Amino acid sequence: MSEKRSADNRRVMVRLLAVAGLMFGFGYAMVPMYQKFCEVTGINNLLNADDPLRNTQVDTSRTITVEFDANLHGLPWSFKPGQTSVAVHPGELVHVVYRVSNTRDHPVTGQAIPSYGPQLAAAHFRKMECFCFTKQTLGAGESREMPVVFVIDPALPKDVNTITLSYTFFEVAGTLAEPASKPSRPGA
Amino acid sequence: MEATHVHGAGHAHGDDHAHHPKGIMRWITTTNHKDIGTMYLWFSFAMFMVGGAMALIIRAELFQPGLQYVEPEFFNQMITLHGLIMVFGAIMPAFVGFANWMIPMMIGAPDMAFARMNNWSFWLLPPAGILLTASMFVPGGAAGTGWTLYPPLSIQMGIGMDMAIFAVHILGMSSIMGSINIVTTILNLRAPTMPLMRMPMFCWTWLITGYLLIAVMPVLAGAVTMILTDRHFGTSFFNAAGGGDPVLFQHIFWFFGHPEVYIIALPAFGVVSHVIPAFARKPIFGYTSMVYAIASIALISFIVWAHHMYVVGMPVAGQLYFMYATILIAVPTGVKVFNWVATMWRGSMTFETPMLFALGFLFLFTIGGFTGLVLSNTAVDVQLQDTYYVVAHFHYVMVAGALFSAFAAVYYWLPKWTGHMYDEKLGQWHFWLSIISFNIAFFPQHFLGLAGMPRRIPDYALQFTDFNQVSTYGAFGFGLSQLLFLYVVLKAIRGGEKAAAKPWEGATGLEWTVPSPAPYHTFEDPPVLTESKGHA
Numbered sequence: 001m002s003e004k005r006s007a008d009n010r011r012v013m014v015r016l017l018a019v020a021g022l023m024f025g026f027g028y029a030m031v032p033m034y035q036k037f038c039e040v041t042g043i044n045n046l047l048n049a050d051d052p053l054r055n056t057q058v059d060t061s062r063t064i065t066v067e068f069d070a071n072l073h074g075l076p077w078s079f080k081p082g083q084t085s086v087a088v089h090p091g092e093l094v095h096v097v098y099r100v101s102n103t104r105d106h107p108v109t110g111q112a113i114p115s116y117g118p119q120l121a122a123a124h125f126r127k128m129e130c131f132c133f134t135k136q137t138l139g140a141g142e143s144r145e146m147p148v149v150f151v152i153d154p155a156l157p158k159d160v161n162t163i164t165l166s167y168t169f170f171e172v173a174g175t176l177a178e179p180a181s182k183p184s185r186p187g188a
Numbered sequence: 189m190e191a192t193h194v195h196g197a198g199h200a201h202g203d204d205h206a207h208h209p210k211g212i213m214r215w216i217t218t219t220n221h222k223d224i225g226t227m228y229l230w231f232s233f234a235m236f237m238v239g240g241a242m243a244l245i246i247r248a249e250l251f252q253p254g255l256q257y258v259e260p261e262f263f264n265q266m267i268t269l270h271g272l273i274m275v276f277g278a279i280m281p282a283f284v285g286f287a288n289w290m291i292p293m294m295i296g297a298p299d300m301a302f303a304r305m306n307n308w309s310f311w312l313l314p315p316a317g318i319l320l321t322a323s324m325f326v327p328g329g330a331a332g333t334g335w336t337l338y339p340p341l342s343i344q345m346g347i348g349m350d351m352a353i354f355a356v357h358i359l360g361m362s363s364i365m366g367s368i369n370i371v372t373t374i375l376n377l378r379a380p381t382m383p384l385m386r387m388p389m390f391c392w393t394w395l396i397t398g399y400l401l402i403a404v405m406p407v408l409a410g411a412v413t414m415i416l417t418d419r420h421f422g423t424s425f426f427n428a429a430g431g432g433d434p435v436l437f438q439h440i441f442w443f444f445g446h447p448e449v450y451i452i453a454l455p456a457f458g459v460v461s462h463v464i465p466a467f468a469r470k471p472i473f474g475y476t477s478m479v480y481a482i483a484s485i486a487l488i489s490f491i492v493w494a495h496h497m498y499v500v501g502m503p504v505a506g507q508l509y510f511m512y513a514t515i516l517i518a519v520p521t522g523v524k525v526f527n528w529v530a531t532m533w534r535g536s537m538t539f540e541t542p543m544l545f546a547l548g549f550l551f552l553f554t555i556g557g558f559t560g561l562v563l564s565n566t567a568v569d570v571q572l573q574d575t576y577y578v579v580a581h582f583h584y585v586m587v588a589g590a591l592f593s594a595f596a597a598v599y600y601w602l603p604k605w606t607g608h609m610y611d612e613k614l615g616q617w618h619f620w621l622s623i624i625s626f627n628i629a630f631f632p633q634h635f636l637g638l639a640g641m642p643r644r645i646p647d648y649a650l651q652f653t654d655f656n657q658v659s660t661y662g663a664f665g666f667g668l669s670q671l672l673f674l675y676v677v678l679k680a681i682r683g684g685e686k687a688a689a690k691p692w693e694g695a696t697g698l699e700w701t702v703p704s705p706a707p708y709h710t711f712e713d714p715p716v717l718t719e720s721k722g723h724a
């Protein structure tokens with residue numbers, strides 16, 4: 001290969017290497033470029049926090065009294081609400097508990113069924129978490145606190161000021177061998 | 189160049205074997221473009237087998253819903269390694285191998301411009317292949333991110349991820365060195381009488397591919413380096429905990445990633461632009477428009493990257509822009525398909541194996557192009573993103589496109605490399621087995637995707653079972669058919685009918701003016717092209 005030719009080759013190589021080097025830098029330059037672009041166009045702003053967290057849907061102008069009730073249907077358990085009533089605003093997230101214990105010397109499985117008074121409140125009573133979503137198995141003599149998490153829909157008709165949430169536990173037949181309660185799942 | 193007269197081709201050089209070592213050292217130290225091309229091709233085939241075995245593990249697991257053979261973590265690792273190995277280990281090295289073997293002979297050059305660097309670019313590959321394969325056996329296993337290496341997962345994984353990053357660095361270096369070599373060779377070493385616009389089409393596709401590689405491989409290297417420093421050196425490019433943005437990685441990755449698909453496709457176009465004219469016995473239709481189509485595909489490929497990211501939450505204006513820009517690529521691609529078909533129009537065609545694979549390419553790549561067009565529509569892609577429809581789409585363009593074109597190239601040039609004709613009957617068997625099993629494997633995946641089956645998932649809902657079983661049968665058929673390919677190639681290397689210097693009646697170009705098998709050194713003195721028009 002002639003001297004001239006290899007000099008030519010080397011010149012092309014140097015240029016192409018320079019392009020490769022520049023493009024490596026360009027990859028890094030994209031970081032501030034994208035940041036600037038998003039800043040100018042106002043999209044994807046990661047540095048400013050979003051609006052301070054607050055629930056815009058709580059209707060503080062109304063207060064609803066929610067009363068709790070507990071019944072057993074043929075179950076050898078004791079079953080009571082942790083509180084007889086709470087005062088809540090529509091839209092507010094509320095946590096309450098129920099206490100249950102198995103007075104027998106063998107495991108028993110039960111399923112709680114909720115009901116509401118007045119009945120039309122049912123459509124506005126949103127349970128996020130409830131022991132009634134799944135069967136509950138209590139071992140011999142076992143006691144438990146079981147949570148209910150709910151929100152009352154602000155669309156609740158104006159004339160409803162008190163809601164009664166009532167649970168009835170039924171024994172589930174033929175489930176003695178079932179494992180203890182699985183993680184509960186919403187939607188039941 | 190039917191009427192081309194060539195001087196200086198294929199001289200017998202008495203000193204051929206005087207100055208290179210024998211045995212294994214010959215291959216380690218060689219700077220000969222033909223030796224290096226051969227090594228690239230064997231490396232590529234080995235990686236194709238490894239990546240193929242991984243694909244079959246994936247398909248075996250997907251034969252039934254539920255988990256049968258592998259753990260989900262291992263399944264993800266197979267997906268990742270299969271993708272990386274096939275793209276960077278099998279397809280790209282195959283076409284670099286063809287470039288090494290054929291470009292110097294096509295342009296009448298004695299060797300590549302930087303013969304020593306050529307040796308280095310090849311020998312970087314095996315360590316990268318070993319790193320990737322060995323990463324399966326380290327604690328925590330290989331990268332499980334998919335070949336796209338998205339954070340946050342890629343920031344969290346174990347040492348296997350570092351090995352994958354390091355492998356990508358090495359592969360990138362190899363590609364850049366290889367591309368510099370190819371571009372310089374094409375620009376500087378052409379026979380003095382060969383202007384650029386009379387250069388064979390394969391050289392044109394590689395010239396532009398070389399530029400693409402030099403432009404985007406460094407960007408990929410930058411992106412994985414950022415992951416590396418996020419992992420170990422406390423930077424927060426993508427690490428949200430430190431104020432970084434994981435979506436930024438996708439933008440950088442796909443700035444590399446979309447041109448990458450044309451890096452794979454363009455040399456495949458080049459091969460087909462040789463094979464179709466040879467077996468239609470007509471010069472390529474619309475040479476100039478072909479060159480402009482390649483160049484515009486390459487340019488547009490830089491401005492469409494975010495069609496892979498329609499669902500990251502970009503503004504509607506952004507979605508519309510990327511959609512229209514992507515659809516625009518269909519125009520030059522359509523020009524190419526039109527030209528190939530027009531080349532065959534009223535040609536006197538015969539259907540030897542290379543032509544069969546080229547036609548298989550044409551037919552199936554076009555299907556893949558159409559599904560790509562479907563996916564480019566944002567509203568549709570929102571549904572199909574990350575489903576098996578996408579898997580079907582890119583296997584039509586990568587397997588039936590790039591891989592079939594590579595098979596066409598091997599059958600077309602095998603007589604030149606080995607000096608023997610391959611077994612035509614077995615070659616045709618290979619073609620028919622491949623194309624049928626390919627379609628059995630991948631066509632049903634369109635339906636799976638449309639029905640909502642997600643990709644990169646080891647388990648699926650019951651209703652997807654039937655199509656998945658069909659697909660798995662096809663995949664194993666395809667895998668086994670490739671053993672036949674290996675047999676045909678080995679058979680041609682060991683013997684067979686002597687090949688003439690120009691074994692294909694309609695073939696044109698300087699490579700057919702040297703004897704078969706091509707002597708170790710060709711065109712030590714540049715040939716003189718005396719015919720004024722016509723090109724390969």
Ligand code: HEM
Nearest residue numbers: 243246271274275279334335336579586587643644645663
């Ligand atoms: C025997 C032939 C092949 C079979 C049966 C096969 C099968 C598969 C399967 C089952 C997947 C996983 C899809 C998913 O769940 O996401 C996959 C992914 C992939 N394949 Fe193949 N494949 C084959 C050949 C190839 C070739 C030749 C290439 C490259 C040129 C390729 C490139 C890819 C890529 C890039 C992915 C995506 C990996 C990822 O999701 O990160 N495949 N293939």
Ligand SMILES: [Cu+2]
Nearest residue numbers: 445446495496
């Ligand atoms: Cu793309």
